[in-house]
Amino acid sequence: MNDAARKLAPLAKDQAEQHYREAPNNLEAEQALLGAILVNNDAFYRVSDFLKPVHLYEPLHRRIFEIAGEIIRMGKTANPVTVKTFLKADEKVGDLTVAQYLARLAAEAVSIINAEDYGRAIYDLALRRSLITIGEDMVNIAYDAPLDMPPQSQIEDAERRLFELAETGRYDGGFQSFNDAVALAIDMAGQAFERDGHLSGISTGIHSLDGKMGGLQRSDLIILAGRPGMGKTSLATNIAYNIAAAYEAEVQPDGSFKAKNGGVVGFYSLEMSSEQLATRIISEQTEVSSSKIRRGDISEADFEKLVACSQMMQKVPLYIDQTGGISIAQLAARARRLKRQRGLDVLVVDYIQLMTGSKKSGENRVQEITEITTGLKALGKELNVPIIALSQLSRAVESREDKRPQLSDLRESGSIEQDADVVLFVFREEYYVKNMEPRDEFDPKYEEWKMQMEKVKGTADVIIAKQRHGPTGTVKLAFQSEFTRFSDLADPSFTQYEH
Known part of the structure; x- marks a missing residue:
């Protein structure tokens, strides 16, 4: 083995042992929150003012949260039975069907008291993921900036995206449901x-x-x-x-x-x-x-x-x-x-x-x-x-x-x-009338001007x-x-x- 290969061998081994960095998420918190909502629909209102479906990491969880929210807003009850009708019956979560997964979520539900804490944790992780995306975009654009994009306009774009994220918890704009x-x-x-x-x-x-x-x-x-x-x-x-x-x-x-x-x-x-x-x-x-x-x-x-x-x-x-x-x-x-x-x-x-x-x-x-x-x-x-x-x-x-x-x-x-x-x-008519004042106050038009001035003054x-x-x-x-x-x-x- 030559010197270069000898030096690279431990490095390759280290890299093989390292795990790739996963985007911040907490599936357990998402499961706990969804379970709480399915057991007691009041839990939804504890989080609905700040948490949106897009903030959940797992696509299935997003759909469950969105469907449950729509059912609750219509004044109906969201539970494993009513929610499963809006999801694909043949979809699997590991070995479980969707219906079994919903039942498991409800069975292991936390109390409503913790719903808001879980909601906040999910929201914070969603913000971190968005920050990572904005950061990656900033780095990539700065490396491969098009000729017609000066650094100043990149700063303004990044500032706008960060502001949007800070204000609304999302920066992608996009469509908003008519319900909202x-x-x-x-x-x-x-x-x-x-x-x-x-x-x-x-x-x-x-x-x-x-x-x-x-x-x-x-x-x-x-x-x-x-x-x-x-x-x-x-x-x-x-x-x-x-x-x-x-x-x-x-x-x-x-x-x-x-x-x-x-x-x-x-x-x-x-x-x-x-x-x-x-x-x-x-x-x-x-x-x-x-x-x-x-x-x-x-x-x-x-x-x-x-x-x-x-x-x-x-x-x-x-x-x-x-x-x-x-x-x-x-x-x-x-x-x-x-x-x-x-x-x-x-x-x-x-x-x-x-x-x-x-x-x-x-x-x-x-x-x-x-x-x-x-x-x-x-x-x-x-x-x-x-x-x-x-x-x-x-x-x-x-x-x-x-x-x-x-x-x-x-x-x-x-x-x-x-x-x-x-x-x-x-x-202001007064401005124009004032400029029309006759020079001679004995001018017959002076009285007429004076009356008009009084009217608009x-x-x-x-x-x-x-x-x-x-x-x-x-x-x-x-x-x-x-x-x-x-x-x-x-x-x-x-x-x-x-x-």
């Missing part, structure tokens, strides 16, 4: 019934707007658009602060927190710095003009108001990211991180046209905007949060006699209008131009420009009218 979808719809209706104001979505804090929209619906992309000076950032800031200030947490069975009212808000401010945004919110809350705050032109009483307001605001779960020119991929990665670390219920992006797409879309701005809006829509569904994205309007509005915005005024509009679930336009229209789940129409709001604050009108007869 119905259960979710009923849960949503129940939550709306219990929530303040009986809204199916998250309240904006502006009642007349909530009345039209039912609050902000989860996974919706809400486009808030307007010409400069109309107050779209002010409205977004008002809504963001109202939601964060109303935040009321509720502890879930697994120890995590969920918003009962209000919510945790992430605000991407691509145009203004976080200090400017904070100044606006402080001005709105204290009724001290933001220009006075910036100049320091305030009284001692005003300053005390500001200090008291800032102390109250420190507890508000509103997180601001002021990175300019952020890409949709960076925005998604940061939003996932925020949801994992602090929770997230609403996302605000100010504004779409300041975001960047990938380099693939090249110089074509319309393609880039399409990529951004599609990305925002997908992110809203992935995180299950409403996204309020602000957008500019084209100058075409200014050249028209009627300055009210229309869907066709959205800049690079095709994809924005198509991807949006809701499109809101902010329109301090009001704003929020035009709901598109809404997938509700009516379109216009909501009239009060607007105090010195505090950049939108609120409900005092006179309810003024509030809203439908198209």
Whole structure:
């Protein structure tokens, strides 16, 4: 035997003796849980909120768990006799038939008290198997990466898969049974019934707007658009602060927190710095003009108001990211991180046209905007949060006699209008009327202008131009420009009218 062969011989022997590594699983725990369910169907409800058939390792166990679950949800009894009719009679488990195997599971069942512990153990092992798959994919893709896949996009893909796994216990997406979808719809209706104001979505804090929209619906992309000076950032800031200030947490069975009212808000401010945004919110809350705050032109009483307001605001779960020119991929990665670390219920992006797409879309701005809006829509569904994205309007509005915005005024509009679930336009007639003031106050038209100004002063229209789940129409709001604050009108007869 030569030297090389002599050195390799012990190594080959060692490898022959080693067992291959099996994916983490615990068949005994699966058997114990299934037995408990077959003996006492209440055991199913101990685990059904977190354990799905896909989490079980053995394919036969998956089928038994799925069939038993369907029978129990229909209000019938799942036991060895009723379950076996849905399985192949000639299938064997070792020396046992399926019917004998089901009977054995029930005979050796543990008590219902242990069902949840077994369920958790099975779930944890399923997560480990998924982590192994993600890890293997990461390694394989990194070794054999295609030329058009930069490392950054692999990081984003891995981050998305890990986030999905952490949030839902599975990352493969795939089909969902109609039963699960119905259960979710009923849960949503129940939550709306219990929530303040009986809204199916998250309240904006502006009642007349909530009345039209039912609050902000989860996974919706809400486009808030307007010409400069109309107050779209002010409205977004008002809504963001109202939601964060109303935040009321509720502890879930697994120890995590969920918003009962209000919510945790992430605000991407691509145009203004976080200090400017904070100044606006402080001005709105204290009724001290933001220009006075910036100049320091305030009284001692005003300053005390500001200090008291800032102390109250420190507890508000509103997180601001002021990175300019952020890409949709960076925005998604940061939003996932925020949801994992602090929770997230609403996302605000100010504004779409300041975001960047990938380099693939090249110089074509319309393609880039399409990529951004599609990305925002997908992110809203992935995180299950409403996204309020602000957008500019084209100058075409200014050249028209009627300055009210229309869907066709959205800049690079095709994809924005198509991807949006809701499109809101902010329109303040006061802004245009003010600019038409006759120079000479003795001009006969001056009185006419004054009357028109009185009519529109301090009001704003929020035009709901598109809404997938509700009516379109216009909501009239009060607007105090010195505090950049939108609120409900005092006179309810003024509030809203439908198209």
